[in-house]
Amino acid sequence: VCRAFSRCLFRSPEARVPRVAWGSDPQRLAFREISDRASLFHVVTVVWGRPYVDLFLDVTVPNQCTPGNLGALPAGSRYRVFTSPDDAARLAASPVLDRVNAMMPLDLVVMPELSDTSVGAMDRLTAAQCCALATARESRAALMFLNADFFLSEGALAAVVRRHASGTRAVVTMGVRLNKDTFVANLEMRGGLRSLPSRELVSLALDNLHPFTVAHLVDSARTARHPIWVCWNVPGEGILARAFFLQPLMVDPVLRDVLPRDRFTIDAKYVVGACPQLEEVDVVSDSDELCFF
Numbered sequence: 001v002c003r004a005f006s007r008c009l010f011r012s013p014e015a016r017v018p019r020v021a022w023g024s025d026p027q028r029l030a031f032r033e034i035s036d037r038a039s040l041f042h043v044v045t046v047v048w049g050r051p052y053v054d055l056f057l058d059v060t061v062p063n064q065c066t067p068g069n070l071g072a073l074p075a076g077s078r079y080r081v082f083t084s085p086d087d088a089a090r091l092a093a094s095p096v097l098d099r100v101n102a103m104m105p106l107d108l109v110v111m112p113e114l115s116d117t118s119v120g121a122m123d124r125l126t127a128a129q130c131c132a133l134a135t136a137r138e139s140r141a142a143l144m145f146l147n148a149d150f151f152l153s154e155g156a157l158a159a160v161v162r163r164h165a166s167g168t169r170a171v172v173t174m175g176v177r178l179n180k181d182t183f184v185a186n187l188e189m190r191g192g193l194r195s196l197p198s199r200e201l202v203s204l205a206l207d208n209l210h211p212f213t214v215a216h217l218v219d220s221a222r223t224a225r226h227p228i229w230v231c232w233n234v235p236g237e238g239i240l241a242r243a244f245f246l247q248p249l250m251v252d253p254v255l256r257d258v259l260p261r262d263r264f265t266i267d268a269k270y271v272v273g274a275c276p277q278l279e280e281v282d283v284v285s286d287s288d289e290l291c292f293f
Contacts, residue, residue, distance in 0.1 A: 038142035040076035046128040047148035048084040048114045056148040066195040068155035082128040084114035142252035154195035156290035169275045172246040173284035175292040176213045183208040
């Protein structure tokens with residue numbers, strides 16, 4: 001049985017974190033608008049370009065339309081897709097997104113900025129995320145940030161909802177990069193596109209690691225030039241990882257006026273700015289609870 005673990009410098013599960021962190025001043029916080037905990041979610045995906053739209057519609061969305069993922073979100077939640085004018089027509093006509101719309105309201109947000117090739121991809125992504133955060137601020141919604149190529153374990157979003165219900169304001173974890181073509185082919189060989197429990201998904205993922213991920217293993221012949229994790233093989237178990245950057249799966253901003261900065265996506269300093277009390281930020285450290293690739 002394969003398992004994957006995530007331990008990170010962002011927060012040690014064994015350590016008692018300070019009530020106020022990253023230089024936050026309680027007196028300064030007292031003069032800012034503190035948002036109450038949200039009761040609903042906006043699921044946010046930014047997607048443009050044919051290869052990513054293909055993957056999003058063919059693999060990603062069907063993977064999400066399960067009882068333990070989109071089906072676990074509370075009433076009033078919304079599914080929001082941010083895309084470019086070039087890709088809007090295809091997304092709007094897709095019967096796959098009709099399945100989502102049958103589960104919850106769906107918004108297709110067309111942003112001309114996403115077609116501007118003079119601007120870097122990360123800057124375009126950040127612009128769309130800022131737009132999503134602004135709308136969520138008006139609705140007092142928490143946000144689930146899902147990339148267009150994420151593949152979730154069954155029950156992943158249900159686990160996020162449970163953590164949020166317990167008082168958590170942000171849920172972060174890591175997902176390693178896979179070889180897309182071999183992963184999808186092996187998924188088809190296992191019975192086609194379907195929801196997978198965590199251990200089965202981890203087992204499949206470990207057989208299809210991308211060279212970028214392999215370069216982060218301490219015993220790899222090739223070393224990552226700019227590592228974002230350090231990973232160890234654990235025989236009979238899976239991978240143990242120390243992550244330097246973690247993906248925010250869910251953020252219920254305490255400070256809603258905080259936005260990602262230019263050239264910085266939400267996995268940089270956004271979370272600690274929006275949720276400055278780190279004891280309210282949960283790191284998922286065991287793939288048995290949830291995982292994505």
